[in-house]
Amino acid sequence: MLKITNLHATVADTPILKGLNLEINAGEVHAIMGPNGSGKSTLAAVLAGRDGYEVTAGSIEYLGRDLLALAVEERARAGVFLAFQYPVEIPGVSNMEFLRASLEAVRSHRGEPNLSAVEFMKLARATSAQLQLDPEFLKRGVNEGFSGGEKKRNEILQMLLLQPNLAILDETDSGLDIDALQVVADGVNALRSPERAIIMVTHYQRLLDYVVPDQVHVLADGRILRSGGRELALELEAKGYGWLRDDAA
């Protein structure tokens, strides 16, 4: 589904990604771990096509297409979803209005008919219930005054409504209480299917207890330093990242 080859990317002329390779098949869940500042969010931003992140070499193939040739919104409509590490607020724009506009954009791209107002409301209510998010949140401004954990749950709400092919979760587990972590993990597991793939960026192996990944990668210095199974995360938890660097050196 996704094939990243020798990816180099700069931010404000500073090289951040330096020859990253990664391949993900449909149906798989990959976890990406790595020290602060190693380039995890940069990778997510490059995948989503954010302005200011310049790809200087390499390629990204997504569902057989050149992902880098698509604009941000085209990638989104083609099923690339990014759950933000720091979700922003859009004051005055209700969550409901935002979700509806976004669902319409994605559905019309897929050639699916728009949902009626009633159908949409039902779907939005049911999904918030699934995430134990009070339906009142649908009426509030997008992330406006939401707590950290509420913002993260709101990202997952959007993900479940949009049903993306490739979901990239950037530290969605950070700042969640134990119960919320379970709820979010249930949401992610609900999305898991043979047609979809999920990338989870995380610092804590705890999330991986709930959403068991097919592979774990360590990103450091703009590259995938090591890949392995579930047990790699446990090893990292015990030993930190230093030994990997020493190994590599």
Place this chain on the structure above:
Amino acid sequence: MSKNLGQLDRMVHGAYEAGWTTDIESDTLAPGLNEDTVRFISARKQEPEWLLQWRLKAFRHWQTMVHPEWAHVHYPPIDYQSISYYSAPRRPGEGPQSLDEVDPELLRTYEKLGIPLHERAALAGVAVDAVFDSVSVVTTFKDKLAEAGVIFCPISEAVREHPELIRKYLGSVVPFRDNFFAGLNSAVFSDGSFVYVPKGVRCPMELSTYFRINARNTGQFERTLIVADEGSHVSYLEGCTAPQRDENQLHAAVVELIALKGAEIKYSTVQNWYPGDAEGRGGIYNFVTKRGIAHENAKISWTQVETGSAITWKYPSVILQGDNAVGEFYSVALTRGMQQADTGTKMVHVGRNTRSTIVSKGISAMRAENSYRGLVHIGAGAENARNHTQCDSLLIGDRCGAHTFPYIESRNPSATVEHEATTSKVGDDQLFLCRQRGLDPEKAVSMIVNGFCKQVFRELPMEFAVEAGKLLEVSLEGAVG
């Protein structure tokens, strides 16, 4: 990121949709301004002697006045002798007429603007007075209003039919000495709307006036007077457009509102005058004096959504004369291209327990300058007066400006005056979030801007809130590939 700004710039480059002209025969007075001009207008309107004298007094006083320079706007000096002060579509008789007599070309003009005067069903519940250049061409729903005792007619007609009301109230809130443009307007005003709502009557429908400047080199100097008698209630909306012309056109209107004891006037404006092109050529100079007086327990509420004009100079104000009077000002001003807006309000607290609320939302894009100028004055007798001002600016791109000039004068220590101001940018983050969720950039900006304005749109009459949202969307539209 600079790529992003360029995109935003293009986006706010929306074309002006009401910029066409109507090809219609009209009687237009040659440019120039002197006492004879004033006499001509008065004679044309078959005005009584007292009104002619009032106009002449205003004219003589205006000649002694100087052009105001304090606003944060810049434009070359206006040559008042190069403007025509009267233009009317040629028509068979004088006075208001039935729709059948109106030139079909004119009806088409309003239809194109989305105001089909002859399809009454389309405007169910809204009575319209349409003012084309200097005269009112048609007022709809007069009969239904008359049943309720409400007078809604061109001011020129009110001068003839209700002279006692005009004599009593004209110039009572905005005297001709008030300011330069009010002086000019008093001398040469041509038409506008008059509303009277009798004691205890709730006006059965929304009243609205559409102003259209068509003729070249013509100024529009309309005069609106609304009197809400004790305990009555009225909601009024004005809409404005003008053709796209290279030269600037002057619009210097005066609006006076009188809310007697316990009355309520809600005055909404959706202003979309031609703003000029991207280089700042052409566009309307909108220099308007709007003021209301609220007597005991009365309430006056101004709501405005302004997206047009090359220059806007406008401060809808309320004199809170009576005890417990309430004044409100809700404003959205969008400036883009080379537009300049210096707008705000004055709340003058005279009575006890008077309350005022100001919510101003300024949006600037491209190279536009947007200033909020507000005065809150608490008089010595205004025990326990309260004001709350909230003033938010939103910048799109980084070459535009937003300025806030709050003036607070309090002569009574028991008063409470609060002022909050914020400036924010349509963030790259917000735009990225919207696009990541599949929205195209135009839709994203319009959604963010609409969200920013929500607090004001809520105050508009339902039918027009949607219109205002669309207007913003159109104004923000552009060629995004």
